[in-house]
Amino acid sequence: MLHAKGVNKTYKNKVQALKNIDLDLCKGEFAVLLGLSGAGKSTLLRCINGLVPIDSGDIIFENQSVLERNKLTRLRKDIGMIFQQFNIIKRLSVLENVLCGRLAYNSSIPSSLRLFPKEEVEWALTCIEKVGLEDKALTRSDQLSGGQQQRVGIARALAQKPKLILADEPVASLDPYSSEEIMELLHKINALENITLLMSLHQVDLAKKYGKRIIGLKGGHIVFDQLTPEVTRDDLKLIYSENHSHEEREGAYDNAHRQKTQ
Numbered sequence: 001m002l003h004a005k006g007v008n009k010t011y012k013n014k015v016q017a018l019k020n021i022d023l024d025l026c027k028g029e030f031a032v033l034l035g036l037s038g039a040g041k042s043t044l045l046r047c048i049n050g051l052v053p054i055d056s057g058d059i060i061f062e063n064q065s066v067l068e069r070n071k072l073t074r075l076r077k078d079i080g081m082i083f084q085q086f087n088i089i090k091r092l093s094v095l096e097n098v099l100c101g102r103l104a105y106n107s108s109i110p111s112s113l114r115l116f117p118k119e120e121v122e123w124a125l126t127c128i129e130k131v132g133l134e135d136k137a138l139t140r141s142d143q144l145s146g147g148q149q150q151r152v153g154i155a156r157a158l159a160q161k162p163k164l165i166l167a168d169e170p171v172a173s174l175d176p177y178s179s180e181e182i183m184e185l186l187h188k189i190n191a192l193e194n195i196t197l198l199m200s201l202h203q204v205d206l207a208k209k210y211g212k213r214i215i216g217l218k219g220g221h222i223v224f225d226q227l228t229p230e231v232t233r234d235d236l237k238l239i240y241s242e243n244h245s246h247e248e249r250e251g252a253y254d255n256a257h258r259q260k261t262q
């Protein structure tokens with residue numbers, strides 16, 4: 001469903017964030033991008049949904065090139081995005097935030113948020129139920145915990161009826177317990193709804209537990225791309241060796257998790 005070929009991206013400050021990226025994703029996959037800070041994970045996700053323009057190469061999603069900019073609205077509708085900082089509007093209710101996911105379908109925005117048709121509201125409520133927040137639909141989003149706010153972000157993505165969800169470090173702002181809950185939810189969405197998932201993570205143990213495939217990025221290059229059971233310690237060393245070791249990273253996570261559960 002997604003085919004990236006020879007993708008390069010250099011920012012204005014001359015940092016080349018992506019170097020000749022080739023990547024194919026099939027429907028239903030759950031793939032995780034791993035790599036140190038600055039490896040290019042967010043840039044790759046943002047190039048895929050057209051938030052960041054690529055310099056060369058091409059990214060084709062469902063037979064449509066990201067280079068065809070006039071079709072980007074449709075592309076974005078088919079691709080849901082989940083962010084580390086949730087990117088929800090805190091003063092709005094859960095329901096209003098989730099209805100924002102429908103804006104691509106209501107581009108002329110007759111949609112002062114309160115004027116959505118009944119069926120749109122019903123679909124938004126269904127999405128809210130899918131993420132387990134049915135009793136919070138009318139609650140202001142700033143009254144929710146971080147984990148609940150991320151659920152709103154996921155419900156908003158689901159409201160788009162996306163074929164692909166891109167998640168940029170979706171659990172980086174959460175404690176280990178909430179992180180597991182969010183990963184379980186994303187796993188369930190992938191398995192039950194057959195929505196393809198591509199996410200960046202810093203937690204190797206979560207990547208191994210939930211990802212079916214792991215793609216290692218280093219300095220803007222893909223240095224390995226394997227089914228999860230085939231990923232070796234040497235593969236992980238390729239992406240983490242210059243700074244903290246794999247063990248140090250997993251150890252830090254384990255320590256935090258232990259503190260939380262004690």
Ligand SMILES: Nc1ncnc2c1ncn2[C@@H]1O[C@H](COP(=O)(O)OP(=O)(O)OP(=O)(O)O)[C@@H](O)[C@H]1O
Nearest residue numbers: 011012013015017036037038039040041042043044
């Ligand atoms: N808008 C931007 N302008 C200039 N340089 C940028 C921009 N966004 C990212 N970069 C640079 O591009 C490189 C890749 O960054 P990117 O955010 O894609 O990495 P990442 O792997 O997602 O990192 P992290 O795990 O910290 O989110 C880095 O050197 C970063 O400083």
